[in-house]
Amino acid sequence: MTCVEWSLSVQHVLLPKAGLLKSECEDSIGVRRDTRRFCVADGATEAYDSGRWARLLTKHWAASSRLLTSEELAPWMRALGERMEKRWSKKSLPWYAEEKAHGGAFAALVGLAFFGHGDGGPSWQAIALGDSCLVHRREATVLRALPLSDPAAFGYHPTLVPSKPSRQEGIADSFIVAGGHAQPGDVFLLLSDAIAAWYLRLCSEDPSKLAELERLLESNDALGVEDLISSERSGQRLRNDDIAIVRVLVCSDAQPATVARM
């Protein structure tokens, strides 16, 4: 699917763990060309109904025109959390679901928004909590990776976005909030944790593989991306986890702008 849109070329991929159904994927992607907002959420498998929580977060964050400060995030999380509570309380749940629902859902969230045009390119702002990451690359150099930049930092139960309003106290202040300017040719990647850890590790170990991934993304080669992921999982270089990737290329006006779902 390709269509013309501003000066951003966007591709995104969502893959479940090997052996699971697409409907069982607990990662979620939000892509809105009209608001120039993109996000990835990764629902915590061990918690209750986290895939739904991740989808709710991405849908509403991408559709919003704000939610870039902790003051804006706190009431937003509360409202969405109450919506989840209401949904669960309306149902007669079996004992195990009822008990698990007491703990609520959790998800990592990273969001990226573009604004106006600076000198030669737009400015950007990002929010992030958990271990889903934003990587800002210019040519072969990673300018910024957040909230984690060290591949060894993954796997340590980071603070996530809880659905239970009673657990949300102070969470908004824990979000990393960042921003900057982009130039034509810059690439922004939003990645859920397993693929983020893989990407950051290969920056030093095997950059050619990263180039291959981006080439496959840029050419909308969905099967090629799946084959690469599958091969990396088989080689135990990539953890078997859900995969969410949003790649945003900042284009000059002369370049065609696209949004592609793979």
Added chain:
Amino acid sequence: MPYSAEISRSNPTCFVFLLDQSGSMAEQFGTESAIRKADFVADVVNRTLHDIVIRCTRAEEVRSYYHVSIIGYGASVGPAFTGALAGRNHVPVGEVAERPARLENRTKKMSDGAGGIVEQQVRFPVWIDPTSSGGTPMCQAFDLVRGLLEQWSAEHRNSFPPTVLHLTDGESTDGEPSEIAKKILSLGTADGQVLLFNCHVSSRHAMKIEYPGDEGNLPDDFARTLYRISVPLPQAFRKAASNMGLNTVEGARGFVFNGDPVSVAQFFEIGTQPANLR
């Protein structure tokens, strides 16, 4: 590397709870405790099954990552599920979730997420009831487990190997169990041999020995027998022990001698922690 297979619905693993239900299990658990060993063990096993179900719960579905058997031995030897699952072995955990014998109402203390504790009414499922009568036919029980695992292992060659959690309060009354236990230990999957862990509990006030790395400090032949038929804890299990504050040496066996109530609870928690759920 052994014990690294991913546990999934297509490649589930298997837990066997092997429980001594002899007459001596009706005795009090330690000198200071008013609870009977049989009551305590039944409660811990019900809690462990509860925790396993919760771990496999995704929204309203319970994914059958595990197959569960409970074997009791005492006046008789056989499956120990009560209620709808009576007589069954290798029950998929999704079915365990759906078919407890009954649901009791209990009060549970939970974090309120803001630094406080709240009491919450929860429904507590019960799958086994306390039982204590007869002798300790350990050989017969091991032989039943051997037969169960022979079949299961042949049907699940790529799975994480079965884990047997054996709890007893005394010596076998139907012979020396080592040889039959070794037959169990000869079974396994492509991912490793069967994990047989043994927990001995005592009514006496005796020094407990938890997860030893050698048999130097074991007090008698019975303790050494159980030690020798206990498998070294794989890394994920040692990590689970460490998370509970139990630091184990490399090569530590899945073995507890003269265990107290805390040891029993930890034994079942550690023993049901194979990592790598898909």
